[in-house]
Amino acid sequence: QVQLQESGPGLVKPSGTLSLTCAVSGGSISSSDWWSWVRQPPGKGLDWIGEVSHSGSTNYPPSLKSRVTLSVDKSRNHFSLKLTSVTAADTAVYYCARYDSSSYGLDVWGPGTTVTVSS
C-alpha cells in the first residue's frame, strides 16, 4: 500500500524559495503516472499546485507557472516541489498526493506539512 510523507522547512523567509519533498513508500514512484501537490491556506480551501509524471512531464496552473517547479527523483523514490519568490500568501499546509490515472482522482495523500512564510 503506497504511503506518502512530506518533508521540508516549516519556515521560509519572504522572497525566498520553498522546497518540499514527498517520499513514496510501499511502492515505486514509477508505478503511477502522475504525482501531485495541493496546498491549503489557513482556514481556506484546496489549491492545486501542479503535477509531475514519473518521466518528468509537468502541468502547472497559470497562476503559479512562473514560480513553481516539480521534479521526480526515481533513484530516491521521491518527488519535489520548489516555489520561488514566496510571500505571506504562500503560507499553507502543503500536501503531496498520487493522481490515479484509472480513476482520475487523488487517491493517496500525505499527512501534510505546514509552511509559514515570515521574516
Place this chain on the structure above:
Amino acid sequence: DIQMTQSPSSLSASVGDRVTITCRASQSINSYLNWYQQKPGKAPKLLIYGSSSLQSGVSSRFSGSGSWTDFTLTISSLQTEDFATYFCQQSYSSPRTFGQGTRVEIK
C-alpha cells in the same frame, strides 16, 4: 481555467438526515468530477471519482451523480463521522481545480 462552484458553502444537519451538496463547472467536464471529504487537521480523502464511482472502502451511504456541468454528492443518512468539509474537483483538464468547499455541521 475551469471554475468549480459548490453550494451551499455550509449547512447544518442532524444525524440521519439526507444531505445533498451540489457542484457546478464553468464548462463541460464530462464526468471527470471527484468528491473529497476533509476532517479538521487531516488530509482530504477521495470519496467519489468519475462523478458516481465509489472509492474502495468508502461507505455506500455516499453517492454521486451528474455529468457535463452539474453534479451532486448525496449522503443518504448522515452519521456522526460524516461531519466534515466536502470538496469537488474536476479532473477533465489542467489545472485540476477544486470547489471552495461545503462544511457540514451538526444541527
